[in-house]
Amino acid sequence: MHQAISMQEAVEMIPDGARVMLSGFMGVGTPDGIVRALAESGKRDLTMIVNDAARPHTGVGPLVSAGCVKKFIGSHIGVNPVVQEKMQAGELEVELVPQGTFVERIRAAGMGLGGILTPTGLGTLIAEGKQTVEVEGKTYLLEPPLRADFALIAARSCDYVGNLAYMLSATNFNPIMALAGDVVIAEPEEIVPIGVIPPDAVKTPGVLVDHVIKRAM
């Protein structure tokens, strides 16, 4: 059984310099409440592992704009001019990872695998300095697992044991990232009694969830 924590408690748990996985795709399926609270708290030197830089006011945007982020690891930064500016100015380190490789590296970390072999990126800048492996006559890039100190998850529903259900395209990286953070913090839109989420509809079993953030009343 979980006891929900306050937004303040969640923010205090995450120290400066932490590696933080943040779910969402262009801000859809991102836990916006904790992003906002972290940005206001003035955290520093965070490494954010998030698919895209979204826009200045969505997704990871507010954290970058507030100067909380030292390094961004993700696949797309094309529609956030603040990220482009900070990168050009040398204030933000950016590591670009092809999206399929990004999610599979996170999955590898969460599933206890030593990495993945993918054809994506072969013959491009992404392959520079990386090991290739031949399997059954085909060449692949060896990509290492990607793990974080914290995974911040946005769920549609959460029950009292922390089982999570998601909604439509807000699902995206949530179920995968919930496996790959040392501490998993979920920000659900609603908290419901056990049984309201049928077992088949649970996409993240509550055993993976360390903390649930209380809804603002």
Place this chain on the structure above:
Amino acid sequence: MRDFETMDPKEIIARRVSLEIRPKSLVNLGIGIPTLVSDHLDESLGVFFQAENGVVGMGHRPPEGMTDRHLTDAGGTFVSAVPGASIIDSAFSFGLIRGGHLDLTVLGGLQVDAKGHLANWMIPGKFVPGMGGAMDLVTGAKKVIVAMIHSAKGTSKIVPECTLPVTSQRCVDLIVTELAVMQPREDGLHLLETGPGVTVEQVVAATDAELVIGDDVPEMDLSRTG
């Protein structure tokens, strides 16, 4: 009969690409011109549009006032879902893309070269949007079509060899612009069709890459349906 010569260049490209889409196929459309392709398809074809964010079976924009932030395409634009649609997570979504389950991807480009290499994710020192899902799409889809305006600021985007970082070592299958349909083959880049009212000479003049030109290059037939 519509007058295709006065049609918007982007619509010419979208309509021509739509003729390449087979019934009941699984298709991923990139942002920009590729997104317009679905407007030219008959729903009875039973095509499923997939987006990187995990929607299989995207539909048109919902009715006014009925948009919801839980359902968007890969560009963050509100969409609906067609009957039979499903939702998968991001790992599964890229499994579809990389695993050989995606019949076709249509992407925009910054450059395509005579061999069919595509560059569409960064301009070093100027603008770095990132690859998003493009590297996986080009590497994994069964068929890759580049849909783009032929030139940028008067400079041909069809080049002898990419000067920008490429997206994949895999060569694309077809290039569709408002001026031409081109196909990279072993012996060079073939000019298959010209745009509405466009001559072969005009295509050659607008193209930096050398083209292999047959005796009779037809004009795009945009009146037919796929």
